Amino acid sequence: MKKLAELLVCFLHPVAVVLVWLNLIVRPELSGTAKIVWAVLALVPVVPFVYVLTGGELWEGKQRTA
Numbered sequence: 001m002k003k004l005a006e007l008l009v010c011f012l013h014p015v016a017v018v019l020v021w022l023n024l025i026v027r028p029e030l031s032g033t034a035k036i037v038w039a040v041l042a043l044v045p046v047v048p049f050v051y052v053l054t055g056g057e058l059w060e061g062k063q064r065t066a
Helices: 002-025 032-041 045-055
Strands: none
Touching: 002 032
């Protein structure tokens, strides 16, 4: 199940990036510079990085010792 979740994240990130880019196209209140910054930042996969940096224990609770 864990591998399925990892694969899902790999496939959903490109979809999310495209949706962000489409949303940026129709946002008149943002300047051109702001749109470019958001478009570049959308390429960075934050959730997978956090998942890897936490050792894959992002959604798993740690046992507390008494």
